[in-house]
Amino acid sequence: MSNTPWLPRPPPLLMVLSGPSGVGKDVVLQRLRQEEPSLSPVVTATTRPQRPGEVDGMHYYFLDPNRFEEMAACGEFLESASVYGYCYGVPKAAVRAALDEGRDVVLKTDVQGAASVRRMAAGALLLFLAPPSLGELARRLKARNTENSEQYQRRLETARQEMMCLPDFDYVVVNHEVAQAVADIRAILTAERCRVQPRRARV
Amino acid sequence: MSNTPWLPRPPPLLMVLSGPSGVGKDVVLQRLRQEEPSLSPVVTATTRPQRPGEVDGMHYYFLDPNRFEEMAACGEFLESASVYGYCYGVPKAAVRAALDEGRDVVLKTDVQGAASVRRMAAGALLLFLAPPSLGELARRLKARNTENSEQYQRRLETARQEMMCLPDFDYVVVNHEVAQAVADIRAILTAERCRVQPRRARV
Numbered sequence: 001m002s003n004t005p006w007l008p009r010p011p012p013l014l015m016v017l018s019g020p021s022g023v024g025k026d027v028v029l030q031r032l033r034q035e036e037p038s039l040s041p042v043v044t045a046t047t048r049p050q051r052p053g054e055v056d057g058m059h060y061y062f063l064d065p066n067r068f069e070e071m072a073a074c075g076e077f078l079e080s081a082s083v084y085g086y087c088y089g090v091p092k093a094a095v096r097a098a099l100d101e102g103r104d105v106v107l108k109t110d111v112q113g114a115a116s117v118r119r120m121a122a123g124a125l126l127l128f129l130a131p132p133s134l135g136e137l138a139r140r141l142k143a144r145n146t147e148n149s150e151q152y153q154r155r156l157e158t159a160r161q162e163m164m165c166l167p168d169f170d171y172v173v174v175n176h177e178v179a180q181a182v183a184d185i186r187a188i189l190t191a192e193r194c195r196v197q198p199r200r201a202r203v
Numbered sequence: 204m205s206n207t208p209w210l211p212r213p214p215p216l217l218m219v220l221s222g223p224s225g226v227g228k229d230v231v232l233q234r235l236r237q238e239e240p241s242l243s244p245v246v247t248a249t250t251r252p253q254r255p256g257e258v259d260g261m262h263y264y265f266l267d268p269n270r271f272e273e274m275a276a277c278g279e280f281l282e283s284a285s286v287y288g289y290c291y292g293v294p295k296a297a298v299r300a301a302l303d304e305g306r307d308v309v310l311k312t313d314v315q316g317a318a319s320v321r322r323m324a325a326g327a328l329l330l331f332l333a334p335p336s337l338g339e340l341a342r343r344l345k346a347r348n349t350e351n352s353e354q355y356q357r358r359l360e361t362a363r364q365e366m367m368c369l370p371d372f373d374y375v376v377v378n379h380e381v382a383q384a385v386a387d388i389r390a391i392l393t394a395e396r397c398r399v400q401p402r403r404a405r406v
Contacts, residue, residue: 004332006366007375130209163209171397172210177355184397191394194374194387196331 010193012093014102014201015039016119017185018114019129020159022141024175025108028129031182032106036189036191040098045071047087061091077202079109079116084151088113095121096203104189107200112163114169125192125197128169128183132176134160213396215320216307217324217404218242218296220388221317222332222364225344228311229377231332234385235309239392242309243301248274251289264294281406282312282319291316298324299406307392308404316363317372326402328395330388331372335379337363 017032019025031041045061047068056062063071068087072080080089090107098105109117117124131137137159141152166172171188175181192199220235222228236242247266250271259265266274271290275283283292293310301308312320320327334340340362344355369375374391378384395402 005336005377006369007377051267087315110389133208166209166399169399173397174208174210184393187390187393190387190390191374194391195374196369196372196375 008186009102010195010198011200012099012118012203013125013189013192013199014099014117014123015104015106015125015127015189016114016117017106017108017127017129018111018169019175020111020131020137020162021155022137022144022159023129023131024140024178024181025129027178028175028181029106029108032185035182036104036186038104040103042090042098042105042107043089044108045077045089046086049050068149078107078120079113081110081112081116083110083112084154090117092120099203101158101202111165115165118168121201121203123201125188125199125201126169126171127188128166128172129181130163130166130172130174131159132174134163136181212305212400213398214403215302215305216392216395216402217302217327217406218307218309218392219311219317219320219327219329220311220332221314221329222373222378223314223334223340223365224358225340225362226332226334227343227349227381227384228332230381231378231384231388232309234381235388236297238385239307239389241291241307243306245293245297245301245308245310247311248280248292248294249289251291275281281310281323284313284315284317284319286313286315287357295323295406301333302404302406314368318368321371326404326406327403328391328402329372329374330391331369332384333369333374333375333377334362335364335377337366 017025017029040059043057043061045068046063047063047064050062071077072089076092077089078095079090080087095105114126138156141155173181173184208321220228220232239395246264247259247324248271250266250268253265280292281295281298283290298308304387341359344358349358376384376387
């Protein structure tokens with residue numbers, strides 16, 4: 001009697017964690033990586049100035065605008081977007097390499113970036129991290145205190161618009177509390193690995 | 204600033220737990236209900252004889268063949284199937300009542316039954332519980348020891364055929380170990396509740 005397992009190993013996942021500015025993507029992603037060490041981080045390139053405590057090549061690749069433009073022109077980004085006057089981009093080669101090795105990949109992008117990944121990478125899994133309410137998002141943006149008042153108002157208005165993009169995503173997780181949000185995301189990863197017709201991420 | 208939550212409560216789920224005879228559906232379902240008390244059981248009707256320890260109206264509704272036939276003719280079953288010479292059926296009214304009250308419903312059916320539920324109930328979530336291997340399934344069927352040798356051979360052959368129906372299901376969970384299988388199913392339920400476009404079960 002055969003002891004061969006019934007099922008092949010599921011293909012690697014390409015998960016995009018997105019959501020409005022201030023919702024808590026960074027904190028959620030940090031905790032998620034601690035609990036799911038199999039998730040390969042792919043470092044994003046940006047022209048935004050380095051903030052205190054940020055490490056080049058770890059938090060972001062900090063590029064000057066000319067170099068960024070050069071890579072974008074060569075189609076080397078899976079997605080790139082300009083947000084608040086700065087450019088962000090996910091290097092395609094790094095994502096492809098991880099998937100080819102069978103590793104799951106998680107990307108953090110803004111809402112525009114997620115739409116771009118969907119166009120460029122069939123089978124990507126798009127996850128929207130949502131605040132419990134707009135009032136709560138406003139409080140979180142204020143608490144972060146990295147923007148001046150005008151930037152704050154602009155981000156809040158952008159957040160309102162970003163919420164309208166929810167229908168383009170596969171899943172929505174409400175970030176009431178980081179541990180719960182991470183547990184929900186891990187459940188989604190487990191469920192995706194149990195799909196009979198799995199998504200196959202192709203970059 | 205609005206504190207209204209962004210998202211409506213997800214609609215109730217109609218989950219069908221299926222899989223080959225002997226894979227462990229009963230044990231998994233029992234544990235699942237303990238851990239997810241929100242899942243409404245819907246008791247199946249059957250013409251199969253009551254086994255020792257089974258309670259009418261709890262494990263099954265034990266019906267005589269005439270009464271079963273009458274209900275089937277009136278379209279009162281969401282699914283009904285004849286397996287090993289006995290009839291099984293899920294009363295539609297009970298499923299509809301639970302869903303109308305916003306309760307999640309879980310059904311246990313054989314593989315034929317799951318296909319029937321999919322036809323009769325749009326938006327049902329079909330879950331296939333699979334053995335780690337055919338050898339392991341044979342051992343479990345033997346250990347159960349409720350069938351004679353001929354019945355055992357028949358069930359094993361049926362199980363082989365039932366495995367071919369896997370592509371008709373949404374998810375597959377391998378029952379290596381009950382606690383792990385239940386955790387995977389709970390993750391699937393969580394993920395389904397996070398879907399941006401939820402399934403809407405209609406009976």
